Amino acid sequence: MLHKDVLIRLCQARDMLRETGDGALSVRHVAEEIGMSLYHFIHLFKAVFGETPKQCQLKARLEEAKVLFMTTETSVTDICMEVGFSSLGTFSYVFARRVGVAPSAYRAAARSMVQVPGEIPKKLIPGCLSLMSGSPG
């Protein structure tokens, strides 16, 4: 059985994994921070959150990149670095594989939906019942 304090530590770990930029930590470092062995941490994290710490971190970085593509004019290279990738090639490859389109294509499509500069379009912040009819927001 997972004790409450362990659940809290796993939640804290998830917050740490989602940090991008200067605050970003490696999976090993996060395990140390919450006082678990790396193996135990990865195993437990996957069982509770349905994904490995690495997958969680990657997802958070891509989500952050998507927001920056929509809301800023920052270049793809700078966004790639800002969200914690060291290689533009890796970033573009991973982004295209996970999101389904290349970063530049995502930006072009997302920007066409932005009505208020700097704001995420309502379409991408769903209110659930609005999805029922097949039209978001």
Next chain:
Amino acid sequence: MRIKLNSIFVDDQDKARRFYTEVLGFKVSKDIPVGEFKWLTVVSPEGPDDLELVLEPNANPAAKAFQESVLEQGIPITGFEVDDIQAEYRRLKDQGVVFTMNPTQTGPVTVAVFADTCGNLIQLYQAGG
């Protein structure tokens, strides 16, 4: 007027679809793609005409904040009724589901709590005899 829908937030609808069908054993009722998201609902094979559970994306920052705070406090987001809680507990545990509370008698009911891998705790309960 009837109560037919209830929703819980999930951090990833594909992951949720897998867990709620393959692990818990519910059936998908609706899966309608809407842009990046889906109108995704499941029903129980034991009561397909009962309530439909909407697996709602937590992409709204307000939803995310709510879901994460409740999880960190160890509070289940909803509960499912079972006939034999010990059997369900063993069945789910065998599939790697993590429980934060093993089956425990509390007054007239026995309850257990597990993590749904989508950012929620779910309570199972068996009504007492």
